[in-house]
Amino acid sequence: MATRRRSTKRSEPERLGVWLFGALGGLATTVVVGARAHARGLTGGQGLLTETPLCDGVPLRPIADLVFGGHEIRPGTPLQAAREIHEQNGTIPRPILDGVKADLAAFGRSIRPGSKSNAGKTIDRLAGTGRPGAPAAETLREQIARLTADIEAFRRRNRLDRVVCVNLVSTEPALRLTKTHRDRDAFERALDRDQRTAVRPSTIYAYVAASLGLPFVHFTPSNGALIPAIRKLFEENGAPYAGADGKTGETLVKSALAPMFRYRNLRVLSWQGYNMLGDRDGVVLAEPENKASKVESKDRLLSQILGYPLHSKVAIDYVPSLGDLKTAWDFIHFEGFLGYRMSLQFTWQGCDSILAAPLVLDLIRLADLATRRSENGPLRHLACFFKSPIDVEEHDLHAQWHGLVRYLTDAGAQG
Amino acid sequence: MATRRRSTKRSEPERLGVWLFGALGGLATTVVVGARAHARGLTGGQGLLTETPLCDGVPLRPIADLVFGGHEIRPGTPLQAAREIHEQNGTIPRPILDGVKADLAAFGRSIRPGSKSNAGKTIDRLAGTGRPGAPAAETLREQIARLTADIEAFRRRNRLDRVVCVNLVSTEPALRLTKTHRDRDAFERALDRDQRTAVRPSTIYAYVAASLGLPFVHFTPSNGALIPAIRKLFEENGAPYAGADGKTGETLVKSALAPMFRYRNLRVLSWQGYNMLGDRDGVVLAEPENKASKVESKDRLLSQILGYPLHSKVAIDYVPSLGDLKTAWDFIHFEGFLGYRMSLQFTWQGCDSILAAPLVLDLIRLADLATRRSENGPLRHLACFFKSPIDVEEHDLHAQWHGLVRYLTDAGAQG
Amino acid sequence: MATRRRSTKRSEPERLGVWLFGALGGLATTVVVGARAHARGLTGGQGLLTETPLCDGVPLRPIADLVFGGHEIRPGTPLQAAREIHEQNGTIPRPILDGVKADLAAFGRSIRPGSKSNAGKTIDRLAGTGRPGAPAAETLREQIARLTADIEAFRRRNRLDRVVCVNLVSTEPALRLTKTHRDRDAFERALDRDQRTAVRPSTIYAYVAASLGLPFVHFTPSNGALIPAIRKLFEENGAPYAGADGKTGETLVKSALAPMFRYRNLRVLSWQGYNMLGDRDGVVLAEPENKASKVESKDRLLSQILGYPLHSKVAIDYVPSLGDLKTAWDFIHFEGFLGYRMSLQFTWQGCDSILAAPLVLDLIRLADLATRRSENGPLRHLACFFKSPIDVEEHDLHAQWHGLVRYLTDAGAQG
């Protein structure tokens, strides 16, 4: 297999760098554990689109070639994080945990203190005393220089041709967008005068990736990352980006089911969605200012798919006992022939990080592919991965999917 | 409005005949009540695909132009049937019932005694003493001649250019198919020698429609209707047909949801579906020999959509108190990244006849359109209407839908 | 039957008065329609505890003997209210509506303008222009005198020995209780100086009933009705009272299920309850200040039954399309042997007024019985009817029930 790979991609560098913002979170930990377990043959490709026959012939980088590093604000090691997941959720089985210990240690050596700039009180609280080695005080420009140097050092040390950056930090309170965020120069001036209220950690991370011309996957709903000024910077530097907010659970089901009501001309009167989750994610989303970002991302799609406004609600509640095992109940009230009213309800019991981790791996490989194909700006063909796909109005999962299939067919033919 | 219609379809006959086999069943009654209520402006187009913007510009016959007649084995009148539905299920509201009384009386005058040939013991029992005017004894050939004459008389009396035939009779026990059913001549010989075990009522009805060269919509799962010999007869006489088994409730949801699991490479381990319904339909399906036809039609699609075999079950139970308000619960157990197991469950609470009646009206209009466009044989573009679309392997609701959209776009452009 | 009644209650007055505060609400309308339909033999005793064998031999007043009047702030007639229910929810069937028209007209003649004193903005809005005949301005003392006179006139006109008063007005914003409400004299002085912020409409209604020495059923959660000062007044005047907040749906199920977890020593970790309803009730409860009263009443019981604090939530959402057909979903996460976690979830689909109306009729009859038995103060044996039974710590439905059974057995023996 090594032989085949070498022959088909002789001109490619040996390995692909992956830089995770939020490197010790439940999702990042599951991504790294899963990638390494897959590389070592300890687990199959379940959950990975890029391991299905659809991607046969598409020149994607093997998962085994990924090298991981990242930024993090909390103390701890990847092994501690993985053990916590094993014990609390059981989603990382013991044999897999045991099998990737050395890999987690290597990953841990590439984790550097991240950004806490204006992160909001809940995230500050979770960060606790912070990560050892983080500077006590620094200006935004100093911070940007530091984070940039971290990624550059990772690239050099691992002799990487390319690093895909992925934003996995907790959902932040919404950033109030002003003229400053819309204009490249205005935003640079805000950084120059150290205007901390103009940024969130995601803003800094996205800015660093854009400055370095690296592809960027924005997997959370935080609106502070891909502000217009930063999108322009990505485009100037010829790097593509994808986002926002991975579509993993209740919203995925919504976007799969809603078209059915449209096909049958059944009018949806009300669609109520109740989400419960525990874990660090649940703590963050229990905070009204953080929750608002998420709810908007989850609620918008229905009227777009159905073509009319409707009564809808998305609630997110923190239920500590559930841990990462999210449970959601949706109730859909609809009207059919002769005005008769009927209902559909569903209960989704999934594990967010188990559902999201393979999407992250898929997105890394597809962002790498797009970069090699010299694609630039928002990767619209990846809409089916996101709750709020950038510059895409289509929320129907099936239409999004068929767009991706066309892209992959084309990429496979050329690859 | 009459003026506009006349001007746009000057070369079309004034009205379109619709002949319903099973004319006093809950579904047929809802079809006629709904069509007339719509024609009189008593109800909107909810549930009707053919009343959505997708059909703008497609030259479909207005619902107000449909004239109804049919065959039935039970005694009674359409008004009695509609009143029973109003009282037991509440799906036909009183103002609508009052508004279409005269129309139901007219429909009643075009109902003739149907076929009970080898219908099975449950349907025989429901038929009771049978419909007044039915001949005490007749050979299959005599019966065919009588039913044919009924439709011809309906056509002449109403000066109809075309009659669309629709099979709405209760699900029959499966017919064991032999060489006799595969060969045109062999089947004619079986009729000649009055071989009653070779047919079900649906066989006779389909044969009559095919002989008359009339378009035929097979809305039930009974396998005795569109046997190969009769399909050939339709094709010889240049008439199209569509079927089988309207996709209205739990199976509709299944075919909308299953693709989502494929997109995300989430392996479905088990898919259990439990259906409960009361009513005459429930009585018939409580009978194992009748239920078998239905279950096979509901269960087949999952492995086709997912691409692998899986543990699945479809149960149908008779729960008298529910009447026509069907309730179904599905439990889906699936495996994701790292082999982790999760679940989705849904409860569907719909009313079968309310969901099915608009599909029947859509199919009548689309079968009429296809006939005018000189289409012949199975109407594959109507796959999204059926649980077991004839000669179509695709069960993914969304792929089926996109096929229909392409057809309608084309028909609209030409219309 | 008339004979039997006459003989057993020779010394009793002919009829029992019932005065409904909130006389045109959905619940009051269903109470009167149901009572009269039952009296006329148009419906059975389903839902009525007092019509089961448990009450055989207990000297309860026949439902046919109840005479209804009440206070209301909105314009309209009982027939209009009943028609609205018939059309929107279908819970009052047409034959019943037709059969009690004359009775509703009679009831309408005994409805008088009620109290809007400090009702809160949502109830004010729903009251619209108010009921014709209501005085433009009056002091609290003038209002009390007017309402008292209304009930006295009703009693005289119908030659009633006793009138049971029932509070069915919409849930009010909580009244902040102060020393004024705790002391009989202080409260009288507050009325004297027309201190409107010290009362809600329920306060006025309860005060009127207490002053007249009439039994009082408090069927809503509003805390302004049975304040200590008024409870003392009831006790001084020798009248019993019962409340608060009828236990009809999700809370009923909760109080039936929670003991099971206790019996099995299964530790409930989280109990999340999501309630959805439309209708006027839903509008009122959508208002945070009104909702707070209700949520507290629904949430309190779990830790009392289970014996330990737990993570719980009660959400109430306004979903207009549901009307009075309330849907609630509860998720219960619990821990068993070896610390293993499991779950139970339920979906309740009930109609609040259909569930509550028979409880109101039961309570009227049982309050009348208690009065005849010279009982006084809070009727603790009626705890199983209420979410927040007054002076009762026991929330276990079964324990409450066994208490009622003992009472009825005793009353039957003496009756």
Added chain:
Amino acid sequence: MATRRRSTKRSEPERLGVWLFGALGGLATTVVVGARAHARGLTGGQGLLTETPLCDGVPLRPIADLVFGGHEIRPGTPLQAAREIHEQNGTIPRPILDGVKADLAAFGRSIRPGSKSNAGKTIDRLAGTGRPGAPAAETLREQIARLTADIEAFRRRNRLDRVVCVNLVSTEPALRLTKTHRDRDAFERALDRDQRTAVRPSTIYAYVAASLGLPFVHFTPSNGALIPAIRKLFEENGAPYAGADGKTGETLVKSALAPMFRYRNLRVLSWQGYNMLGDRDGVVLAEPENKASKVESKDRLLSQILGYPLHSKVAIDYVPSLGDLKTAWDFIHFEGFLGYRMSLQFTWQGCDSILAAPLVLDLIRLADLATRRSENGPLRHLACFFKSPIDVEEHDLHAQWHGLVRYLTDAGAQG
């Protein structure tokens, strides 16, 4: 506390023997693992009624004093069985498994080959080649002598004063009961003439326990165990017995909820229960002849609690992917005031062995207590533990519970 125990049971033997029929099944394994983990302080008392304050002062034997042995027909060791559970269901956590390894080894040394007499084809198949050491052929009398000797040897070796026997073998096909089973002598004669069709393995086990005068807990629904002839033998030998069929999941919820409908005079029209489970238990119950016993036990209680016949169904389906994590969905359709129909549905997701194991431990301790109190015959006060309590007509969980509370209060006062 150790002091208290010593003082209260000075005259008691040191330890209590427990003999498990079906010693390597999932339930028996969880019982032993759990008892030893509890004894070693590795897990709390969750799930155990006998560890709640209700039993304070009741002279129950400490769990740490139980010594286990048993009969089994399959090969293997307790450690293998526990590992299989850990890996497939995760219900036995790794730290607990590690902590009780030595105890499982000791238990394994007390497991002897059991009875396969007329067990039915499914159980035969699961037994495979059988347990090493089982005699190739023996008469019923020889088998009884062998099994008796096993228990006697266990008692002697561990110097036990008393052994409680517990039947945990898989649900057997129903035994057709004849005169032979009703009469002590007739049954003895059937054993003498080696009439194998007259027994099931449970019959043999119960006979052995009865002959030895040992208390017997019948935790399964098999009707062959407590046949009249054997019940007489228990009574002659002065040993009490309890059964049948542990009430752990869906039936438990049923018996907790059904009384609520009675209290409110809400007429249950239909109660449909669908159970899904995998595992060895699921395989056995997938067999129609074995399932029949279980279904009857689960279905009977509703009409008893409600007081009228109703439409009900209990389905049990084998869904391998679920393992021991049973999922059940119940749908309850009921009618209230004015004949209005409503519904309640619930989904139970529990783990059968986790729910059953603490009941088994409770029953062992309570059967031991009853024996010390010289109780004899069926232990009716333990009805709340069983789906089909012997000689008890009351199925209402709450009434059963209050019976137990009275017994324990009494036992505590005397203890």
